[in-house]
Amino acid sequence: MSIQRALTIAGSDSSGGAGIQADLKTFQDLGVYGMNALTTIVAMKPEGWDHQVFPQDVKTVEAQLETILSIGVDAMKTGMLASVDVIELAGRKIEEYDLKQTVIDPVLVCKGEDEVLHPETADALREVLVPKALIATPNLFEASQLAQMKTITTIDGMKEAAARIHENGTTYVVVKGGKQLEHDQAIDIVYDGKEFKRLETEKIDTTYNHGAGCTFAAAITAELAKGKNVHDAIETAKQFVTAAITHGWRMNEYVGAVWHGAYREYGNETKIQKQEV
Ligand SMILES: Nc1ncnc2c1ncn2[C@@H]1O[C@H](COP(=O)(O)OP(=O)(O)O)[C@@H](O)[C@H]1O
Numbered sequence: 001m002s003i004q005r006a007l008t009i010a011g012s013d014s015s016g017g018a019g020i021q022a023d024l025k026t027f028q029d030l031g032v033y034g035m036n037a038l039t040t041i042v043a044m045k046p047e048g049w050d051h052q053v054f055p056q057d058v059k060t061v062e063a064q065l066e067t068i069l070s071i072g073v074d075a076m077k078t079g080m081l082a083s084v085d086v087i088e089l090a091g092r093k094i095e096e097y098d099l100k101q102t103v104i105d106p107v108l109v110c111k112g113e114d115e116v117l118h119p120e121t122a123d124a125l126r127e128v129l130v131p132k133a134l135i136a137t138p139n140l141f142e143a144s145q146l147a148q149m150k151t152i153t154t155i156d157g158m159k160e161a162a163a164r165i166h167e168n169g170t171t172y173v174v175v176k177g178g179k180q181l182e183h184d185q186a187i188d189i190v191y192d193g194k195e196f197k198r199l200e201t202e203k204i205d206t207t208y209n210h211g212a213g214c215t216f217a218a219a220i221t222a223e224l225a226k227g228k229n230v231h232d233a234i235e236t237a238k239q240f241v242t243a244a245i246t247h248g249w250r251m252n253e254y255v256g257a258v259w260h261g262a263y264r265e266y267g268n269e270t271k272i273q274k275q276e277v
Pocket residue numbers: 111138139176177178179180186187188201202203204205206209211212213214216238241242245
């Protein structure tokens with residue numbers, strides 16, 4: 001039996017919706033063997049749900065990567081990276097091991113938190129790591145940081161950001177409108193350097209969406225590991241994450257998370273509309 005392997009370099013979300021937990025659950029559900037290098041640990045205060053971060057030393061991250069890369073991977077993704085050192089390390093490993101199937105999810109904030117958790121990482125992501133991505137998956141805030149634009153509020157703004165990020169070296173850019181874009185559909189713009197494609201689904205009226213971004217990028221990674229082409233991998237990921245959001249659940253008074261098992265349990269329920277824009 002041949003097993004496809006995926007790596008995530010990301011943080012631990014103790015609440016289980018986002019981070020490496022989302023990534024490994026998603027890899028498993030899509031039939032891919034998951035491995036992880038843990039960069040930081042996020043814990044939430046039971047009263048008020050304030051996020052606390054406990055970054056791991058760069059040597060600890062490197063030791064994990066040495067283990068995993070000695071085994072070999074078919075695709076990889078990055079999520080929350082704790083420091084500039086860890087971002088530079090990830091960039092070096094991508095080059096050293098010639099990792100081509102690389103999804104960079106440039107995580108800067110957690111939903112519901114306005115604060116950038118590791119603010120010094122925005123420049124390093126833009127300069128060092130995102131240019132090495134086969135696919136980068138910024139949300140509107142992350143796209144504005146990477147493209148050095150003011151707040152993005154329109155489809156044209158999303159296209160401009162995608163073009164700027166592509167110009168900087170990324171092969172495919174997916175700017176996620178998601179909940180942030182004021183529109184009754186959940187719209188993502190995919191850019192390959194030639195054409196802009198608009199992927200949209202009905203917007204689900206929920207706040208139980210913790211982990212949606214990680215789950216989307218992890219599903220793309222799993223599909224790449226299985227040998228899918230980029231556009232098909234992105235479409236399957238959009239199906240996977242929409243199912244997960246549709247079946248999101250309330251954790252407590254502060255947060256609700258996506259249900260990663262929904263695509264496996266309920267199948268592909270989502271209608272995606274595609275058009276060139
Ligand atoms: N309410 C929603 N209904 C349907 N799709 C959504 C919704 N919110 C986000 N999405 C989709 O989920 C994926 C992840 O997006 P998003 O939640 O914006 O990422 P992030 O967690 O990085 O902010 C994207 O494809 C986005 O369009």
